Amino acid sequence: MAPSTDTTTIVRPRKQRPIEATELATKDQTFTDADVWGRAGLGRSWLRSLIGASPLFLAPIGSISIFITLVQYEGSFSLFTAAVKEHGFWNICAQYGPQITLKGIAAVICWLAVQAVLYIYLPGENHKGQLTPAGYLLDYKINGLSAWIVTHLLYGGLSYLGILDPGFIPRNWSSLIGAMNLAGFVISALAFVKADFSNMAYQYQNQGYVEPSLILVTALQTLYVLDFFINESWYLRTIDIAHDHFGMYLIWGCFCFLPTTYTIQGQYLGLYPSSASTPYLAFFFTLGVAGYVMFRVVNHQKDTVRQTGGNCTIWGKPAECITARFRTSDGRQHTSLLLCSGFWGWSRHANYVGDLLLSFSTCALVGSTKVVVWWYAVWMLVLLVHRCIRDEKRCSVKYGDAWTEYCKRVPWRFIPGVW
Incomplete structure (x- = not known):
């Protein structure tokens, strides 16, 4: 279907050709940094740059600490912390790192x-x-x-x-x-x-x-x-x-x-x-597989809509989409569809929910309450929440009013009623 002149038009599939990949922007258009979605560019404060650079030294320290905790302190962060307080972090690293x-x-x-x-x-x-x-x-x-x-x-x-x-x-x-x-x-x-x-x-x-x-x-x-x-x-x-x-x-x-x-x-x-009991293992393994299936189905719905130009069904009903336009720095204008039915009408990042279920289940299968065992699930939660915020900020700049309309149609980021 041809792009609508209204960037927030709700479209339903009709027997038309798929959306054109690109269309040239008018020659008299001018672009500023705010017009082009993507990287944030220059102009960051020194504090923001310092915070952004912190993983350069904190991440290796974290991986080394986890290794020492697992091998020397039976996976107990409390024992590792006590040893660090008594002997110093660098001494512990030199001896057990x-x-x-x-x-x-x-x-x-x-x-x-x-x-x-x-x-x-x-x-x-x-x-x-x-x-x-x-x-x-x-x-x-x-x-x-x-x-x-x-x-x-x-x-x-x-x-x-x-x-x-x-x-x-x-x-x-x-x-x-x-x-x-x-x-x-x-x-x-x-x-x-x-x-x-x-x-x-x-x-x-x-x-x-x-x-x-x-x-x-x-x-x-x-x-x-x-x-x-x-x-x-x-x-x-x-x-x-x-x-x-x-x-x-x-x-x-x-x-x-x-x-x-x-x-x-x-x-x-x-x-x-x-090893935990058989019912316990069966439950969390099934939950992990369900999380993976959800992750794959959610992404398949979006891919199907984009491949067919919206001319498809989701959960047995015509796909409901919002037509959004965006520009790249070469001056060309492009069109994309924002799906707001199926899982994508339930949550703006339902694929992340499937990811979290899988990571949570993987940790739960160990059958331990030690923090180190759950580090993977905690990391994935922090990573995906941060990614959600980054992604939505970029989409807001990229799609403009169409993204605002999409957020009104689908108000929940992860789980309806929670966040």
Whole structure:
């Protein structure tokens, strides 16, 4: 359907062509910084810059503290805090912190080399990313799923032949964390699932069997990562790729924070085997799967509307959308649809609710009340609330009156009646 002249017009699907991807803005239009959505640009205060830079030193300290808490203090933050008060943080780090060794550095380099070779030589289709604020559509090679499969075949084959110790990661976690912090380079999300498999092997080597809780935790995280590789082209249009520049957040975060923090549940169960009752495990595993299904269905609804130009049904009814226009810095005007029916009429960020259910369930499966076990869920809550605020601010600038109208139609951000 052709773009409406009213940016807040409610549209219902008719048998018309999909919305045009672009249309030229008039030649006499002038643009200011406020007209172009995207990065905030210059002019920040020194305090805001300092706060923004704080993760550069706080994040590595956090990952090291979690490692020491898990390995030396049985996952108890209270014991770790007491030790820090008595001996000092840097003394504790020097005695128990990750060690940078040649073995750890060699392992990280080998991992990167294998993944680079797989990316270069495995076949894969090229897919377009999200439209940038400057109006560009970038191409990305998509072969992550095949690389994931080949990596695990190599892992299983080399372990079977006795060339690779299947419990290598937890046995050498200290030197690997040291090497990852030192390298600070991006790594695939596959790393944290592989770490969970290695924790299972480690637990089996130590006690002759694997606890059901660790199996279910690994299953949920494997599901999450497989989703990433199966839908790799979809992730190109997410906030991480489209708006978060390739800096500290993505480099250190993906290379070190993801494999050390998102695997805390597997690390804990590998070190301190335990398992809750069968009904308890069944409930939270089912809740985790339900969270994943919700996450996937919510995003599928939005993708379907955009692919069909709104000419589709959601929950058996015609999709209800708001037509919104935005401009890129090259002066071109574009049109997008804001879905306000289905899950998107229930909440403006229902996909985040599914994410939170999955992360909460993963932590709950451990069956422990220790704060370190729940760190992943707490982190995801903070991350997604912050992302929600960032996303809504950017959408307000990008879509203007259309976004205001959408917020009136769908007043709740996460859960109706709560927030």
